[in-house]
Amino acid sequence: MQTSPAYERPSGEAGLLARAGDLFQLLRDGKARTRSELIAVTGLARTTLAARIDALTALGYIGPAGEAASSGGRPPSRFIFNARRKVVLAADVGASHASVAVTDLDGVILARHSGALDISNGPEDVLTWVVQNCRSLLAGIGRPEGEVAGVGLGLPGPVEHHTGRPVKPPIMPGWDGFDVAGYIRAEFGSEVLVDNDVNIMAVGERHAFWQDHQNLLFVKAATGIGAGIISSGQLQRGADGASGDLGHIRVPSGEDVLCRCGNHGCLEALASGPALAAKLRTHGIDAASGTAVVDLAATGDVQATLALRQAGRDMGEVLAMCVNLLNPSVIVVGGSLSRAGDQLLAGIRETVYRRSQPLATSKLRIEQSKAPIDAAIWGASRMVIEHVLSPEAVESAIRDAALQNA
Structure with missing residues (x-):
């Protein structure tokens, strides 16, 4: 994964970066710096900088990184971001499968576990599985729960992000309005952030591989079809957390196909994994799922290949x-159907370039996900990291530490 982008120094008087939280953003790129180098970049007085360095060191967010080469006299000390100071718990819960991981404060995965898990079992059962496996991972790497900076969780349905509650999720019976964030917070006593799984996949994929792209569309093609929208570098959730629901947009060629939502011609009813498997079964081919369709295409099955190309x-x-x-x-295509590679992407590219305006496609890339396994875990972790390491959060931590020591 790439490290955090360099912090941009504000212009004018604000360029002095008066807060320790602002100064800390400079060091999050993992590059060791001396006091003199930080003074040159920030414009802070030496005594002010020393106070900021002391506050960040006391929190454990930065630490010594040896000495720089001396130009005469005592070699200057260098400081670097201490990404191992705390850990983040990241969870990706799908319709029938879930993964949990422990990462450091730079998003590096330290331990992970995956297993079958039915989302229809209900929130208490599913979240208990998440909590128990997170605790097992922490114990396995010798990290106490007190070092958990926060927990990030992705769910396969619409989520009201600021409350951490699912909103009328279609494949999650018993989850509507459940206080997911509160349930997990009661277990770990730390920050908990919850979002739609495709949103966190978009965040994880972009941070790891596409940081130069400010406008990215991540498409998950699996049991359902949805998208995570990043515009001008920011994730777009919409007014109610329902943005990116591509699966229920009407496709002209499917006007006679009934979707589970009650409408006809929805993309999900035509091109999702279950829809493709059902299509093959009408041809007498035993395909239980979208994964089976992809596997059949990989062996050269003509009907499976044609189905994926049409999808x-x-x-x-x-x-x-x-x-x-x-x-x-x-446009990055992920999810279980993306394993088909060009058998799926060729059909997407063919239609997009034919149906879109030339200016909008002049530089457009349509690619397979580069992180088919870890995108959601990275995204859940990154969601927490950007929250707990923001300038405001660091300032708050410094104030709390000062009060405790008073």
């Missing part, structure tokens, strides 16, 4: 509208 074209019809509306510079 790509159907997705392309919807994505062409997204391209004209959002003008992303890259």
Whole structure:
């Protein structure tokens, strides 16, 4: 994974970076710096800088990194971000499978576990599994729960991000309005952030591989079809956390196909994993899931290959509208169907480039996910990291430490 981008120094008097939390952002890139180098970048007085360094060192967020080469006299000390100071718990819960991981404060995975888990079992059962396995991972690497900076969780349905509660999730019976964040917070006593799984996949994929792209559309093609939208570098959740629900946009060629939502012609009813498996079964081919369809195509099965190519074209019809509306510079396709690679992507590219405006596609890239396993884990971790290491959060931690020591 790439490290955090360099902090941009504000202009004018604000450029003095008066807060320790602002100064800390400079050091999050993992590069060791001396006091003199920090003074040159920030414009802070030596005594002010020393006070900021002392406060951050006391928190454990920065530490010594040896000595720089001396130009005469005592070699100057260097300081560096201490990414191992605390850990983050990250969880990705899908319809039938879940993963949990422990990462450091730079998003590096220290331990992970995955297993089968049915989301329809209900929130208490599923979240108990998450909590128990997170505790097992912490014990396995010798990290106490007191070192958990926060917990990030992705769920396969709409989420009201600021409360951490699912909102009318279609495949999650018993989850509507459940206080997911509160349930986990009661277990670990730390910050808990919850979001839609496709949103965190978009965040994780972009941070790891596409930091140069400020406008990215991440498409998850699996049991359902959804998108995470990043515009001008910011994740777009929409007014109610329902943005990116591509699966229920109508595709003209499917007007006679009934979707589980009650409408006809939805993309999910035509191109999702279950829809493709059902299509093959009408041809007498035993395919239980979208994964089975991908596996059959990999062995050269003609019907599976044709189904995936048509699914790509159907997705392309919807994505062409997204391209004209959002003008992303890259579309990343993930989820279980993305394992089909060009058998799926060729159909998407064919339709998107044909149906979108030339200006919107002049520099557009349509790529397979580079992190098919870890995108959601990285995204859940990154969501927490950016929250707990923000200038405001660091300042708050410094104030709390001062009060405790008073």
